[in-house]
Amino acid sequence: MKQHILPAIKLTAICIVVFCGLYSLVILGIAQIAPNKGEGETVMVNGKIKGYALEGQSFTQDKYFYSRPSAAGYNAAGSSGSNKGPSNPDYLKDVRSRIDTFLVHNPTVAKSEIPSDLVTASGSGLDPDISVKGALVQVDRIAKERKVAPEKIKALVEKSIEKPLAGLFGTEKINVLALNIELDKLK
Template sequence: MKQNILPAIKLTVVCIIFFMGIYPLFIWGIAQAAPGNGKGETIQVNGKVVGYKLIGQKFTDDKYFWSRPSAVDYNAAGSGGSNKGPTNPDYLKTVQDRIDTFLVHNPGIKKEEIPSELVTASGSGLDPDLSPAAAYVQIKRIAKTRNISEQQLNDLIAKNIQQPLLGLFGTTHVNVLQLNIQLNEIKQ
């Protein structure tokens, strides 16, 4: 029995030292090299933090680019999807309500022209990005509301398009918060 207990105690001590000391320090060290020192990349305006680069925010005012809908109302503490399948009647009603709302606020846009990401929530509920198509489809509403040219908005979106990492990993996207911050800087 002694020959089994002593190695078990030694292994326990080694595991405690490694998993409670060395490994967390190693991960912390890697995080210090990341943008934001492992605390997330913040977006600031005039020295004030207005959001995080990787966490979506709710924009529903007609003068802004709308974000992707969130099943968790953009609560980062409760990240998650709705867990409703594509044939669930409640889910279908929610999507139809989002389509109807979008069409009311964007007259002249046909239902078929609405990118699906503008009416369906992401898996995390915190998606901060839209495809360029989802941004471009909102131009007429924003131009009319802000009384600025559609060309200015086209240029703004084009300037904010981010390509996939190394041209391979991810999708072409636009960060909605950064887009709306720059939108506020356009002189009307």
């Protein structure tokens, strides 16, 4: 028995040193050469923090593009999905409620035109991006609210499209915070 316990204890001690100590230090070192030293990408406007580029935020005023809904209440400390499947009655009720709310604020949009990312929460509950279609479907509301030509808003959306990584990985998307900041710069 002694011949099995001693090697197990040694292996456990080595794993603790390597995986809890050395690995953590390596990751910390890599973070130090990253932008913002691993603190995340803060978005500043006129010297004030407006938000974080990689974290979803709630935009509910009609003059802004709406974000993707969050099951976590946009709380990064409690990042999570709802864990409710598409046949769950509570989930379906939430989605129907989001659709109805969206239609009230966007009367020119047909129910069938609403992209799923505007009425369903992401797996993390903190997705900062929406689809291009999700932004374009909101153009009329924002143009009317801001008294700006829809073409001007549409051009801003087109300019804000982030292409897939290396043109292959992922889909086209739009960061809602960045788009809304650019929207505030319009005259």
